[in-house]
Amino acid sequence: MLSKKTVAVGLVTMLLSATASAADYTVAQNNKTFKKGGEKVENMTIQAGDTVHFKNEDPFFHNIFSLSDLKTFDLGSYPAGESKAVTFDEPGEAEIECAIHPEMYMVIEVQ
Numbered sequence: 001m002l003s004k005k006t007v008a009v010g011l012v013t014m015l016l017s018a019t020a021s022a023a024d025y026t027v028a029q030n031n032k033t034f035k036k037g038g039e040k041v042e043n044m045t046i047q048a049g050d051t052v053h054f055k056n057e058d059p060f061f062h063n064i065f066s067l068s069d070l071k072t073f074d075l076g077s078y079p080a081g082e083s084k085a086v087t088f089d090e091p092g093e094a095e096i097e098c099a100i101h102p103e104m105y106m107v108i109e110v111q
């Protein structure tokens with residue numbers, strides 16, 4: 001049977017390795033569309049602790065925000081070439097929108 005200490009050490013090890021493996025993703029705003037790796041993205045799955053960089057690749061402003069229960073944020077409006085990062089710490093779903101272009105919409109599922 002495992003001792004409490006062994007379980008505690010195991011949990012800490014798991015937490016540390018989860019932190020160490022946190023990934024970074026870039027979602028571009030390009031032609032009023034969310035794109036990942038040059039392709040339109042409507043749904044993407046990440047792991048808790050991962051960070052998404054929202055990069056404006058259009059010659060005009062975007063204002064990325066989310067009103068989801070998982071995470072509420074407003075990155076403000078920012079110009080071409082600028083990138084803003086959001087770290088998703090908890091599992092769940094976040095709907096991502098642009099305040100300037102209502103047709104822009106995507107969902108990030110955090111596992």
Ligand SMILES: [Cu+2]
Nearest residue numbers: 062098100101
């Ligand atoms: Cu926009």
